[in-house]
Amino acid sequence: MNFLNTEYAVETDTDLGLVEDVLDWFFTDAKLRAVSVHPAYLSLWEAIERSAASGKRFRPRLLLLAYRQLGGMDSAAAARLGAAYELLHNAFLIHDDVIDRDVMRHGVPNVSGHYSNKARRAGASAAAAQHAGMASGLLAGDLVLAGAYRLHGSVETCPKVREELNGILDYAVFSTIGGELLDVEFARAAEMPSPEEIRTVARHKTSVYSFEAPLQAGAVLAGATASVAATLAAFGRDAGIAYQIADDVLGVFGQEQHTGKTNWGDLREGKRTAMLSYAATKPQWKQISELIGSDRMTAAEAQWVRALLRDCGAQEHAVQLASEHAQAALKQLGDEVPAGLGDSLESLLSSVLAGLHSL
């Protein structure tokens, strides 16, 4: 997410330090409590802390941006709320990796990878090691999900705001897991999901917890009107979909040094994206579908699939779609939010799309 390094982030640097402080406190407290149970429990918490260390804190940033620009003054409460969303994000990542049987993230072993490697070193079979990784990843994700609720519940505020914040978090969890379920089920289905279904997944799996909820929560904590919070949610909805489409395009066409991940992983996996859903309606699909979704796909084959996706207009279609959602997001803002917040959100959106223009 290269749009995190733009100017809008500068204003909240001090607040972000407070988010780190909350997370540090959270993990220190957890490790102290874990060691009183058993040293093995401390090891699990250390693995969790490592996995959470490398995040870009996108959701806290968004939350703090809305909070500050809407006049919020209680840095401690906002940092705590931001940290809760960061933990929520980490819980989802850990469980996503369990579902995808991924053992690496950002080039290093994730929680499951750490435990499966450890089991292997202790002489376990590949299957037993995989099981050890699955079990510890599952438990780790549960702990972090519970931790998110714990931090969220400890934000000091009045009953009315508390109830609204609870509703936002609840909807975020409900929605994201629904999106993840659809993602899993669509990946397993023989037929390609419709564009509408792809959008449903993007909205539920990405927009809600990464954009809508942090913006809304920041607004509600700042005491903004229901109308402003709803406007930010509407913005977040389209912005998240735009981001997801852009991210999927870059996952296939982007430069690895910019995206930080391989540009054939999604093709090998046959990940259901807006681009592929469009391509599935074109004559080139026969060739594309024969190549993607295989662990043995070569670099040359990936290159050929890229050419076919360009050729049938799928790449252009997806870029256009991302751009339309970004426009729709901006349109939602209208005059409802302060100019400074609107400008920051607009520059964030430009960053989302920036990578696409150089393709």
Added chain:
Amino acid sequence: MNFLNTEYAVETDTDLGLVEDVLDWFFTDAKLRAVSVHPAYLSLWEAIERSAASGKRFRPRLLLLAYRQLGGMDSAAAARLGAAYELLHNAFLIHDDVIDRDVMRHGVPNVSGHYSNKARRAGASAAAAQHAGMASGLLAGDLVLAGAYRLHGSVETCPKVREELNGILDYAVFSTIGGELLDVEFARAAEMPSPEEIRTVARHKTSVYSFEAPLQAGAVLAGATASVAATLAAFGRDAGIAYQIADDVLGVFGQEQHTGKTNWGDLREGKRTAMLSYAATKPQWKQISELIGSDRMTAAEAQWVRALLRDCGAQEHAVQLASEHAQAALKQLGDEVPAGLGDSLESLLSSVLAGLHSL
């Protein structure tokens, strides 16, 4: 848990009806929201609801017992809090089954079983079907865990009680997952865990969320003193350990028609129990250890292991240990709690041990 049908439960029958109402509302609301995401999401929620339908509501019963006997009058709040602990229990069951790769519970397919059967019928390979079961079980458990927090957070009370309730729930989750981690790690280790380690697992995995937390939460919601709540927690700690040891003995020596589960499953699995930990120090262990922990163990071999466990004194030791913990639990109560509550808890403990006397 046959001790659920004893007299102590009678007093809270109306309250229990309210717990069912809360759960009904919870699932109806979730299903309505799920269908607005996608029909596939509704199916997941239906599978979750089925899996939660057959519970004996032990934790809500305990919570309501403490609440009523300590003078609590807000039925709605207590029922909601009880339902939260019931959901927490269900979340743990669903994720335990994922970790144990169990596809049945109470003789019917669990969430994972439902999804792996469905995948099989759709033509998936055994491995793909298992993966489908794992993924849906993982997501289902996340939803129910989040649901527990949601209900818990919606109990109306004052800030002080709210903070205490949050602390109790947080400790319950933290402790239980720690216990589950140890259970998984000990099962994988070559050497038998020490009696102390077995007790640590029982305390963290069973006592805390099934006994201590519901009793404490009921007391705190009723406005009891910190001292009464602490006394109930201390009771729950030993009562839970007594229950776990008794349950493990009955899992090997009990009559299947009484326990509702096979009496060789634990032996086949090689489950680490107080009984086996004791047996591991005896000459009979060589023979025992060669037979247990194998999927291919026959009924005759199981019968032979039982004879060896009796012979080396492991059965008697475990029965004695359960009895000692039950005594210790009762001793904790002292004069601190009202007589009616003390009597109910004592009869509960007798029921826990009742099955052991007939062995």
